[in-house]
Amino acid sequence: MTGETPAIATSGLSKRYRGGQLAVDGLDLRVPQGSVFGFLGPNGSGKTTTIRMLLGLISPSAGGSELFGEPVDAGHVGTLTRVGALIEGPAHYPYLSGRANLARYDAADRTADPRTRAARIEHALEQVGLSNAAEKKAKAYSLGMKQRLGLACALLQPRDLLILDEPTNGLDPQGMREIRGLITSLASQGTTIFLSSHLLDEIEQVCTDVAIMSRGRLVSEGTVAGLREGLKARLVVTTPDPAEAATVLKEQGGQDVRAEGRRVDCDAHEDLAPDAVCAALVGAGVRVLSFGVERPSLEDAFVALTGEGFDVAE
Amino acid sequence: MSQSSVALPALRPRARRTLGGSLLVNELVTMFRRNRNLALLAALALIPVALGVAIKLSTHRGRNGGGFIAEVSNNGLFLVFAALSLTLPIFLPMALGVVSGDAISGEAAQGTLRYLLVAPAGRVRLLAVKGFSLVVFSLVSTAVVSAAALLTGLALFPGGQVTLLSGDSIGMGAALVKAVWITLLVAASLLGLAALGLFVSTLTDTPIAAMAVATGLTIAAGIMQAIPQLSAIQPWLYTYQWSSYADLLRDPVYLSNIEHNLLIQLGYVVVFASAAWARLTTRDVTS
Known part of the structure; x- marks a missing residue:
């Protein structure tokens, strides 16, 4: 993958809205071809603004971006035929059927061949599991069906890049699994996926790379595994005797010992052998209900990096 | 959902570009399939029918209106001219105001604008398609009034020789040709408004x-x-020469006002289509 033109590259990409609010601030992003790239960030952190700039819907106030080495220019078609997108939820003509909606979007793509249109629409409907509801008016669709129709629209042509903003929004658990399966299978065929999601376990399951945004800035970029390794694992004891347990952990050399209710934990560094610690706890008469090492989740990494939960950023 | 065991249909190399007529065809089909637009056209068709019936009922009681309406009871073809003169000031502009004002803003409000642009439709191409479809709608809405009036007129009133405004008489065939020309002129009179509506619809995401x-x-x-007191600016209003089509009913045809009307419409189309282009190609699409 090295040396290849990245699917997405931005340099100093910034957007200041007319109100003076800086939504995206000097973003340098590099999405390698063939990766499944997770794009994370709290609400209002500038994810959607970034996606809209990548797709030429809004023009940056500074910096720029390239898709497959070609500059993106608002109002210019460029490489967009190679890109399928789902942006801030699906949008449809409520008075048209699912199939007619897809036909309209396909007609809008001037490189789409009208002779293969019907077959491509059929294939897209089948991929997202909508074949049986194709003749229904879009206004009669459920939220999950609308989401599937939006995905079908992104899949009308074989794409080199899919930019998907919350693709499993509104889907039931079964639907989420199906869509994740579809994304994984598309990725295995070589499509680069740029996936924005607030579902951290989704990113963890599907993505190879991840970037985290906070207040318009990129706070971390790397592999999912690398990001998690940045955080230390914790040794956790559940016990009715937290005070005694904390003392033992400190004696054993545990750092950053914290006790909360029946849970006592400390950093699990290499010198701290879990079996020895457990034996010491039992030897000191601490009643151990459970004992183990907790690996940090992506969510912990996320909170550690953005310093916030999913509250709206200022 | 299947794990895509179906082979992808054979695809043409995507470097091949089609003429881009697809979107225009789709836009027209969508426009005339939409219930709202069909309701507008149906309402327009009802006006000449109602007018014809009203004239028929009132002439029986010996009452009579003036102008074209007075002529209708003598010759059914005049219902075409009467219906156009009745619908041109209010009903036709209203229908066109709705459709043109909705052109871009409706797509924006629905969120479909972003998907059309990402498809990618191209902003200039999308605007051209919308503009052309408005020309078609002007023509169709005017033709619907004329056709409904012609059918109602011929069903309720006698036909035969048509007496022109200049006093001469012409045959039914020649008069029908004039009716077609008048329909085209009325449709052309609406183009300035269509361009204005299209421009306004690029300014907002709120179609209403x-x-x-x-x-x-x-x-x-x-x-x-x-x-x-506003006589100085009146010749620049797009409505100023709207009634000039009546000059076609003179022999010889008096062209001066008709030409002025077409010039005004052309001016509005050039100015507002350019403004719409300038706006749509530079705006941020945040809807």
Whole structure:
């Protein structure tokens, strides 16, 4: 993958809205071809603004971006035929059927061949599991069906890049699994996926790379595994005797010992052998209900990096 | 959902570009399939029918209106001219104000604008398609009034020789040709408004606001035309020569006002289509 033109590259990409609010601030992003790239960030952190700039819907106030080495220019078609997108939820003509909606979007793509249109629409409907509801008016669709129709629209042509903003929004658990399966299978065929999601376990399951945004800035970029390794694992004891347990952990050399209710934990560094610690706890008469090492989740990494939960950023 | 065991249909190399006529065809089909637009056309078709019936009933009681309406009971073909003169000031501009004001803002409000642009439709191409479809709608809406009037007129009133405004008489065939020309002229009279509506619809993501502005401006222009102190700007209003089509009913045809009307419409189309282009190609699409 090295040396290849990245699917997405931005340099100093910034957007200041007319109100003076800086939504995206000097973003340098590099999405390698063939990766499944997770794009994370709290609400209002500038994810959607970034996606809209990548797709030429809004023009940056500074910096720029390239898709497959070609500059993106608002109002210019460029490489967009190679890109399928789902942006801030699906949008449809409520008075048209699912199939007619897809036909309209396909007609809008001037490189789409009208002779293969019907077959491509059929294939897209089948991929997202909508074949049986194709003749229904879009206004009669459920939220999950609308989401599937939006995905079908992104899949009308074989794409080199899919930019998907919350693709499993509104889907039931079964639907989420199906869509994740579809994304994984598309990725295995070589499509680069740029996936924005607030579902951290989704990113963890599907993505190879991840970037985290906070207040318009990129706070971390790397592999999912690398990001998690940045955080230390914790040794956790559940016990009715937290005070005694904390003392033992400190004696054993545990750092950053914290006790909360029946849970006592400390950093699990290499010198701290879990079996020895457990034996010491039992030897000191601490009643151990459970004992183990907790690996940090992506969510912990996320909170550690953005310093916030999913509250709206200022 | 299947794990895509179906082979992808054979695809043409995507470097091949089609003429881009697909979107125009789709736009027209969508436009005339939409219930709202069909309702507008149905309402327009009802006006000449109602007018014809009203004239038929009132002439039996020996009452008579003036102008074209007075002529209708003598010759059914005059219902075409009467219906156009009745619908041109209000109903036709209203229908066109709705459709043109909705052109871009409706797509924006629905969120479909972003998907059309990402498809990618191209902003200039999308605007051209919308503009051309408005020309077609002007023509179709005017033709619907004329056709409904012609059928009603011939069903309720006698036909035969048509007496022109200049006093000469022409045959039914020649008069029908004039009716077709008048329909085309009335449709052309609406183009300035269509361009204005299209521009307004690029300014907002709220279609109802754009429709209200496009329709409201026509009413405002009508009011300005009635104020003598504004005579200096009146020749620049797109409504100023709207009644000039009647000059086709003279022999020889008096062309001066008709030419002035077409020039005004052309001016509005050039100015507002350019403004719409400038706006749509530079705006941020945040809807």
